[in-house]
Amino acid sequence: ETFADHREAILKTAKALVEDTKTLVAGAASSQEQLATAAQAAVRTITK
Numbered sequence: 913e914t915f916a917d918h919r920e921a922i923l924k925t926a927k928a929l930v931e932d933t934k935t936l937v938a939g940a941a942s943s944q945e946q947l948a949t950a951a952q953a954a955v956r957t958i959t960k
Contacts, residue, residue, distance in 0.1 A: 928957045 932954035939947035 925957065925960065929954070932957050 932950065935950040936947070936954060939950035
């Protein structure tokens with residue numbers, strides 16, 4: 913296996929993590945519940 917074999921999956925995950933980070937930042941400025949929801953989404957992305 914080469915890097916090229918995994919490139920698309922890496923890019924897809926990286927984009928999802930960027931979106932999760934945006935949501936975490938917004939959640940940190942909002943309620944604890946929104947922050948917790950954003951954190952759970954980020955964990956789901958990382959553990960895929």
